[in-house]
Amino acid sequence: MKKIIIGVLATISGLVMLFTYRTSLDAAPAPVTAPGGQTSGSGTLTDGQYTGSSAATRYGPVQVQVTVSGGKITAVDVPTYPDGNGVDQRINSSAIPQLVSETLTAQSAQLDMISGATFTSTGYIQSLQSALDQASH
Numbered sequence: 001m002k003k004i005i006i007g008v009l010a011t012i013s014g015l016v017m018l019f020t021y022r023t024s025l026d027a028a029p030a031p032v033t034a035p036g037g038q039t040s041g042s043g044t045l046t047d048g049q050y051t052g053s054s055a056a057t058r059y060g061p062v063q064v065q066v067t068v069s070g071g072k073i074t075a076v077d078v079p080t081y082p083d084g085n086g087v088d089q090r091i092n093s094s095a096i097p098q099l100v101s102e103t104l105t106a107q108s109a110q111l112d113m114i115s116g117a118t119f120t121s122t123g124y125i126q127s128l129q130s131a132l133d134q135a136s137h
Helices: 002-020 086-106 118-135
Strands: 048-051 063-069 072-080
Touching: 048 118, 063 118, 072 086, 072 118, 086 118
Parallel strands: none
Antiparallel strands: 048 063, 063 072
16 A cells, blocks of 8 residues: 555656646747848848847846948857856856857857757847847948
């Protein structure tokens, strides 16, 4: 009888954990487009340096700064990102360079999320879009 009770409690605990588990899909952002329905990068960008608005994430703010030259994104800096603990530092030391590289290749905010850095990726894309919106005016 004791084994049955333990088995039932274990099953109930497992079901509770299963139904309360939050996947990374819960945080996936909607596609980001510029005004008029065009993605930034498909139009002409004005040369200069643009700082996107700070995007709040679960683990801290993310802010992106882009440099546009010849109508193209030539440099990306990320002056603000979560780095308050060792885990944040480890994740973002890999994720930020990947996001910067993707930005320079894509020339837009239409980027793939970095696995394991969903919140940073989301904040980065939001701030990047803000900077590109400024550059497209």
